[in-house]
Amino acid sequence: MSDTAAVSVRGLTKRFGEVTAVEDVTFEVRPGRIVGLLGRNGAGKTTSLRMLLGLSRPSSGTATVFGRPYADLPDAARRVGVSMDGIAPMPGTSGRRDLRIWARMLGLPATRVDEVLDKVGLTGSADRKIKGYSTGMRQRHALAVALLADPELLVLDEPANGLDPDGIRWLRTFLRSLADEGRTILLSSHLLSEVEQTVDDVVILQRTLRYSGPISELVPGSGTSLEERFFELVGTEAERHVDA
């Protein structure tokens, strides 16, 4: 494997008591790519991302960012932008104020807040309270937080969740523009059709790794869809119960 991977996951395993959430998973994320981490509910996506970000300790295996465990990566909070449940804004805060708090914590000038608000299209709503935001606005706000420090790598847990068709289309174009600027994006999703048009590479999980590579090799041209290939790799719901 190359030394230049933005993310490298090797033999990653996580057990919660009797439950093995992630088992012996190995994949790499190459710089400048948009990579979709795909799997059905409970497949181990969030658990994998949490281990990658040092929020959960692997039972075995390693997950590194730019060659180091996240906890040992210098300037990690600036180099890696994260959008994930649990990084919630303070209740009752306006979008702008929440971003200013993050900017201060990251040692960034307040002017950066206006730049990211503009980038995600929330300038006009920035002084409203976040609790009044729609789901789509919350997703944009979470992206704004992730982008504040102008990170090289974005790790986004389910960024398309709850978005309407306009929001999905916006997100797709937005993520592509970020990748065109040279950023690497690792996003998790169970929304296959949304992801199909967005990502360069896919990593398919169902506790174990089922596929890792370019989407063009998994779904080569017409005749097959990502959904069909996905179910071939992870099994249908009925097969899963037989397996269990």
Ligand SMILES: Nc1ncnc2c1ncn2[C@@H]1O[C@H](COP(=O)(O)OP(=O)(O)OP(=O)(O)O)[C@@H](O)[C@H]1O
């Ligand atoms: N803290 C925990 N304690 C016990 N079990 C856990 C814990 N966190 C996750 N699990 C279990 O690990 C498995 C993987 O969960 P995980 O949240 O990683 O899946 P996911 O792919 O992100 O699913 P979703 O799409 O629903 O978010 C599930 O069986 C879940 O119940």
